[in-house]
Amino acid sequence: MRTTYAICAAFLAGFALLVFYLINRPNNADFLIATDSEMKKVNWTSREELIGSTKVVIGFMFLIAFMLFGLDVLFGYFFKLLTVLKAGPFG
Numbered sequence: 001m002r003t004t005y006a007i008c009a010a011f012l013a014g015f016a017l018l019v020f021y022l023i024n025r026p027n028n029a030d031f032l033i034a035t036d037s038e039m040k041k042v043n044w045t046s047r048e049e050l051i052g053s054t055k056v057v058i059g060f061m062f063l064i065a066f067m068l069f070g071l072d073v074l075f076g077y078f079f080k081l082l083t084v085l086k087a088g089p090f091g
Contacts, residue, residue, distance in 0.1 A: 022028065045053075076089030 073089045076085065079085045080088045
């Protein structure tokens with residue numbers, strides 16, 4: 001049982017050292033520093049604009065969903081008239 005704990009602890013320590021080494025390599029550190037400086041230059045939208053845009057997207061999503069539902073019902077009745085389907089869209 002103690003051997004299992006020792007193996008597990010050694011594995012975790014090795015993994016932690018590997019992660020520490022990979023994160024602190026000069027190339028990765030320079031990339032993260034450059035990314036941070038670029039993120040500070042970004043012009044983020046205001047909360048009001050974000051909420052307004054979200055409402056527009058959700059509204060159009062529901063509009064398209066209702067239009068597709070109506071088109072599906074029309075096709076269901078059309079194919080029932082052609083006897084391709086035995087039942088209409090609602091049974």
